[in-house]
Amino acid sequence: MTMFQLSYEEIVERIRSECNVSEAEIKRNIDEKLNHFGSLISRNGAAHIVAQEYGVKLIPATSGRLQIKNILAGMSNVEVVGKVRFVNPLREFVKDDRSGRVASLVIADETGSIRLVLWNDQAVKVERVRDGDILKVEGAYVRERNGQKEIHLGERGSLVINPPDEHIEGVAEFSRKRKIIKELAEADQDVEIMATVVQVFEPRFFEVCPSCGKRAKPKDEGFECDVHGAVSPAYSYLINILADDGSESIRTVFFRQLALKLLGIDEATLLKYREAPDGFEEQRKRLLGNTIKIAGRVKNNTMFNRLEFVATGIDIPDPDNEITRLETEISSLKGEKKETEENS
Template sequence: MELDKIVEKIVEESGVKKDEILRRINEKEKELSGLISKEGAAYIVASELGVNLLKERERRLKIKNIISGMNNIELVAKIAKISDIINFEREGRAGRLINMYLGDETGLIRLPLWNDECKIIENAGIKEGDVIKLSNVFSRENNGIVELRLGSRGRIEKVEDVSIELKDMPIIDSREFKKANIADIEKEGYYEVRASIVHVFKKSPFFYLCPLCNTKVEKSEDGFYCPTHKKIEPVKRLVLSTIIDDGTSSMRCVFFGDVAKYIIKDAEHVDEDKICDNVEVGKDFIIKGKAKLNEFSGEYEIIVSKVSNVKHKELIGELETIVKGLKE
């Protein structure tokens, strides 16, 4: 549903004035650091006002909002590329793999099909350029990149009469991160930067999701409620929003889950209310992730998929090579 129609529906059912609704949507988008679209923020505002918009649409995610660890994902996307069949042998058994790259107007994501799953492409009669609907799939991280998995419950079906314009992004595998200075990041893509954390935004480091539909939920007096599934036991996810600096420039950098734990001192034992204070501010890290434009701030930020300590021996070797080149 488009934003203006969402706002119109909220005004109609809640009785709250349009200007106030728009103000709340902007505040919610700012609160979530641009991690969701304005439409997503509007759905949250509607839920807070007791307006159920989910009955107006099917429960689907956009690719840019998919993070590792989600279940029961429903997605409508266009097939950007289907790889050739890769035949391999593992532990004496033959196997097959097809990589399917899916896109929508927000991004691209990989869906690997293993062994018997490869038959789905032939049975469903799908090809590059087709629009498909995925149901009951889940997301996992592979070598630092979030991708989809079909699993035993996942379904793929071809969708007719739906047009999707793909976001202009390169299709890359899970190991291709371009080394860059922060100052040189001027478009969306996958980057590796060496930078230190210089600031941590002091807000709650957790958010909560409905385990059935992955909707962000808020706590009320008697527990957590999802607009669709009513009272639920939510999935708790860690998120840390930071500013990083590499000497050329600075930018916002967001860490989720186990990746976020990596930058916390004594992560397994620190009290939850001390998490932000225990982030290793000032320490250099190798950070790999996806740079995207924050719709609220108008600036690029990195959604981190992998973080590691700087290997100083390798760094010294790189510096020696640079110095040698200058002398020559």
């Protein structure tokens, strides 16, 4: 039998939400059980016994269609439907002679949000996924990393983007931990900062294989992919900025789609700066001084002995929306003024 990892606090919360009892009373009952059994059972074990006494089934389902709040580490063959909140770009990894591709995103439903990790062929699909899309995931398994649950989807699972018969109305507010830059530490793998762009470095471009997207290496006169041989390379890119929130500043890198989102331009426009870098000056000026919300992870750059931030999500107030909002406010103010004039 598979054991599911339900924490003490989760068990207490489950009992509290299903029975009409206070948290204090539940915890008192658990403490009594602990006293009764002495050192024979753990606090968690005592909580399980108390849940049984209240008639609360702690594991509602071990697989099948689940709400996000009911997903537990250790489950397999999970089906879930969620709305996309953040998309992290496709990455390649090499580990013990094995290489592959991985992408992750955050999905949410009415009950909560969770990270979804896609492997290999599933990961490639992330390039077609946009914020706000509905995803239907089947045949996934659940892991826990850094105390956070994650749904993983490999070859045996399935991923459907915007299935026609699935809708999600309101989604639970996604709460990523907000930190000030000064307090960032290497262990912060999924946090959010709110900072002002104080420096923008020129975009960096690198050659990739047009078939698989892997880095293409210079060979003779041209370029070569480990898998596809000699290729005429495509280009990938990144942008570094210095982000400052008043506590400190941190170098922050934006890869591919996130670089485009940061600048609010399309790929063709950015690629022009590869051969005409002077044109980028205009983008730099536009970006400097903007305050943005950046989700990401901290990376220790050992070469420079400094912490850097790798963006995994970005939230920029849309200037067009802001203008529309201001115009609406102004016209409603004018309307009010006119009314008061007419009434006097």
